[in-house]
Amino acid sequence: MKRTLLTALAAGALFVAGNGVAAAADAPPPKTTHGPCQYTETPDEPPARPVPLPPDPRHTPSHGKVDVAVPTSQGALPLRLDRAKAPCTVQSFLHLARHRFYDHTVCHRLTAYPTLKVLQCGDPTATGEGGPGYKYKDELPVDLPPAPTDPTGARRVYARGLLAMANAGPDTNGSQFFVVYGDSALRPNYTVFGTVGAEGLRTLDKVAAGGIQPTAEDPAPVDGTPVLRTELLRVRPDCWF
Numbered sequence: 676m677k678r679t680l681l682t683a684l685a686a687g688a689l690f691v692a693g694n695g696v697a698a699a700a701d702a703p704p705p706k707t708t709h710g711p712c713q714y715t716e717t718p719d720e721p722p723a724r725p726v727p728l729p730p731d732p733r734h735t736p737s738h739g740k741v742d743v744a745v746p747t748s749q750g751a752l753p754l755r756l757d758r759a760k761a762p763c764t765v766q767s768f769l770h771l772a773r774h775r776f777y778d779h780t781v782c783h784r785l786t787a788y789p790t791l792k793v794l795q796c797g798d799p800t801a802t803g804e805g806g807p808g809y810k811y812k813d814e815l816p817v818d819l820p821p822a823p824t825d826p827t828g829a830r831r832v833y834a835r836g837l838l839a840m841a842n843a844g845p846d847t848n849g850s851q852f853f854v855v856y857g858d859s860a861l862r863p864n865y866t867v868f869g870t871v872g873a874e875g876l877r878t879l880d881k882v883a884a885g886g887i888q889p890t891a892e893d894p895a896p897v898d899g900t901p902v903l904r905t906e907l908l909r910v911r912p913d914c915w916f
Contacts, residue, residue: 712763722808723799729770737762742913748906750878761814761868777910785901792857797850806849822860830860838869
């Protein structure tokens with residue numbers, strides 16, 4: 676399933692495309708961890724890189740923050756993960772980082788709509804279709820302010836500097852995530868699990884300024900592959916506090 680951020684005015688969700696592999700009819704049920712996060716295998720969407728299910732302790736850490744160093748080919752992208760906001764998401768992200776799932780992956784999508792400005796990363800295939808071979812529940816934000824651009828009141832402001840998960844509908848989080856370089860208006864359907872540091876915002880601004888690769892169908896796109904190739908060279912937890 677393709678995890679794709681649509682425009683803030685569209686009715687869709689942030690999707691991830693599947694690879695079209697169907698599970699056999701007589702296959703055993705997918706494995707699910709027994710803790711509160713219930714990470715569940717997705718046999719019809721195998722992992723883009725080999726990785727086991729995350730640990731799922733009964734008492735999932737839900738306090739404190741974790742700094743993650745993310746050097747990229749365009750500059751540093753330091754992240755600060757917030758366990759209190761999304762303990763299962765932080766646990767999964769750290770698990771993938773420790774297994775080097777994100778190392779040398781390329782951020783595959785940049786958007787530049789007036790109300791949607793994000794860089795999307797986390798897919799080893801760089802197609803928007805890859806994931807870790809498992810999914811887990813949403814931990815949706817409840818404290819985002821209403822978007823002033825939406826008179827219906829349905830959308831909220833995902834502010835510049837937020838770090839959030841892409842998904843393909845309810846409870847389909849995997850490995851893809853997005854970082855917000857400009858205030859964006861979205862339905863609050865995407866788990867927020869941290870922020871980007873000041874140096875990372877400068878990197879995002881550089882990538883955004885580079886623009887989006889034109890195509891024959893769209894010579895001036897506002898959604899697509901970044902011109903400046905942004906490779907996550909490594910993703911490693913720095914410290915806990």
